[in-house]
Amino acid sequence: MARSRIAPAAAFPMRLVQVSQFNYRNLRLSVRWLLRSRESTNYTYNLTPLNHEHLAWFISSVSGRPVTEIRGYIEEIKTDTELHEHIRRATERSARRGIADTEFRPGRRIGWYALARALRPHHVVETGTDKGLGACILAAAMLRNGVGRVTTIDVNPDSGYLVSGSYASAVDHLIGDSANLLGQVGPVGMFIHDSLHTYEHEMAEFRAVAPHLSPDGPVLSDHARWSGALSDWAQSTGRQFLFFCEEPSDIWHPGNGIGVAFPARHA
Ligand SMILES: C[S@@+](CC[C@H](N)C(=O)[O-])C[C@H]1O[C@@H](n2cnc3c(N)ncnc32)[C@H](O)[C@@H]1O
The missing domain is CATH 1.20.5 (Single alpha-helices involved in coiled-coils or other helix-helix interfaces)
Structure with a gap:
């Protein structure tokens, strides 16, 4: 036949x-x-249970920490009712409540949290604040670590409305162009690009942060699913590169991911 x-x-x-x-x-x-969500940009969603398990192994490989420890951090943020409730209340109070969802749906940012818990960096820098969901999640990691601060940078002066209460105590919010401001942030233990997603801007951020980065500091990109900037930078600086691909459980969107460039000794 x-x-x-x-x-x-x-x-x-x-x-x-x-x-x-x-x-x-x-x-x-x-x-x-379309019927239930109010979001029109920077969508939030949950990941499948299997994707969380793959994320645990990914963060374990990048951090060099046992996967059992990383699973614990993932469970910690999934069950952090104080953080979930903070996001709900801060969204309800905000002027953007008509175009934002109140439910805590962190997606790949769970990986940011687990890596910040595993490595205990003294200073995490995130470019691109938007509502401040990533900044709050990173702040929660710093507060649990009992050490470290988060700097989040955005061109939009109205960004960061979720960063309040105890989370604000661990966050410095800078307004301006990230590539320009990165020279002023001091030593950096972990870096996350999530601002203007062009190859040129992403590369400009990596080059600007490099002189301030700890030798063992991981560099993450929220754009690595669509851009080769971080893998190119990893190659040019002798680092390893890995990519974790999201598998959303509750949205039409195909998901994003985490690109990470990290020191070869963890490989
Ligand atoms: C995808 S959002 C950031 C999401 C956020 N990291 C989170 O966890 O939800 C991108 C943000 O980058 C900001 N942005 C765009 N161009 C920028 C630039 N040149 N410098 C700093 N921020 C910029 C935008 O205003 C926007 O808020």
């Missing part, structure tokens, strides 16, 4: 079912999201 001329036509119904099942799931998620 497979050799006959009618084979493609005979297989067509089965292929149609396969592609329809895939698209039906995405259509169902799309309709649910």
Whole structure:
């Protein structure tokens, strides 16, 4: 049958079912999201349980810490009701509540948290604050560590409305262009690019932060799914590069990921 001329036509119904099942799931998620979510940018979502497990192994490889320890950090933030409640209340209070969701859906930022807990950096710098979800999550890690501060940088003076209460005590929020301000932030123990997602700007940030970075400090990019800037930078500086791909459980969006350049000794 497979050799006959009618084979493609005979297989067509089965292929149609396969592609329809895939698209039906995405259509169902799309309709649910359109009706339930208020977000129009920087979407938040949860990851599948298996994706959390893959994230634990990814962070374990990058940090050199046992996977059992990393699973503990992931569980810690998933069950941090104080943080979840803070995000809900701060969103409800904000002027942007009509275009933001109140539920805590951190996606890949769980990996940022676990890495900050595992490595206990003295100073984490995040470019691109937006609402401040990443900054709050990183601040929660610093508060649990009992040491360290977060600097978050954004061009938008209205950014960072979630950064309040005890979380604000661990965060310095700078307003301005990240590539210009990175020269002023002092020693950096962990860096996250999440601002203007062009190859040139991303590379300008890596070059600006490099002289201030601890020799063992990881450099993360929130744009590595779509850009080779971080892997190029890793190669030019003799670092390892790895990428974790998100698998969202509750949204039509294909997800983002975590690119990380880290010292070769952890490989
Ligand atoms: C994807 S959002 C950041 C999301 C945030 N890190 C989080 O965890 O939700 C990107 C942010 O980068 C900011 N941005 C754009 N260009 C920038 C620049 N040149 N310097 C600093 N921030 C910039 C935007 O205003 C926007 O708030």
